[in-house]
Amino acid sequence: MAIRRANMKGKPFCLAVLLLGLAGLSPALAASDTATPDPRDLIRAAMEHWRGITSYSEMTMVIHRSDWERSFSMQAWTEGDKLSLVRVTEPKRDAGNGTLVKDQSMWTFSPKINRILKVPSSMMNQSWMGSDFSNKDISKSTDIIDQYDHRLLKAVREDDHFLYTIESIPHEEAAVVWGKEIVVIRDDYVMLRQEFWDQDDILVKVMQATELAQMDGRIIASRMRMQKIETPGEWTEMAVDAIDFDIDIAPSLFTLSNLRNPRQ
Secondary structure, X not given: OOOEEEEOOOOOOOOOOOOOOOOOOOOOOOOOOOOOOOHHHHHHHHHHHHHOOEEEEEEEEEEEOOXXXXXXXXXXXXXXXXXEEEEEEEOHHHOOOEEEXXXXXXXXXXXXXXXXXXXXXXXXXXXXXXXXXXHHHHHOOOHHHHOEEEEXXXXXXEOOEEEEEEEEEEOOOOOOOOOEEEXXXXXXXXXXXXXXXXXXXXXXXXXXEEEEEEEOOEEEEEEXXXXXXXXXXXXXXXXXXXXXXXXXXOOOOOOHHHHXXXXX
């Protein structure tokens, strides 16, 4: 699928999921035939490029099914790789629903029942808000960095960039559901594709960047589609409407109290 590139001016918003460069961001890898970066470092750099030190965003999520389609507007905040908060703003009936990720734990809040529920580890691979993204996808866990072994499968040149395809296989003792993941990362640390394979070496789902945009001074995947292989006519798309990196965030933002009673 061709990737459309847009040039958009950053606004004070950001994507937490999915959902998710450091202030001292490394420059793009040298586009030369001799560039052979360490695959583990590439994955880490791609995740850091997406998050920033802190960020704030507005995004739109569309869940498409064969007989219906739903759209949500959301706000999201992140800090480092262990803190994120996502809050639904539209439609009105879902407004206020929130998800908080802190360290390795996740909580959800629903105004309808006025309860905060902790998501058990056994449910991290379950659907998030009925979408094709899992709770773990939204938490943007860094398990893949430290609990997987990485191998560079190929490096190809496309236009002015190198694209690196990396195979990541979990350690034998790693508590992860996937048998392997395959990612494609561009030399400016934009993750273009992520494949999720089960223990029987069967491809289960794919996340594909369908648009790139320059927002708040860096190129990011501004539109991503998650699709399960067994249901080709169904998918979930996340679009970054605007994003701002490295902002000031109050310490009280990533708390259960703020999840229930928003102060920001």
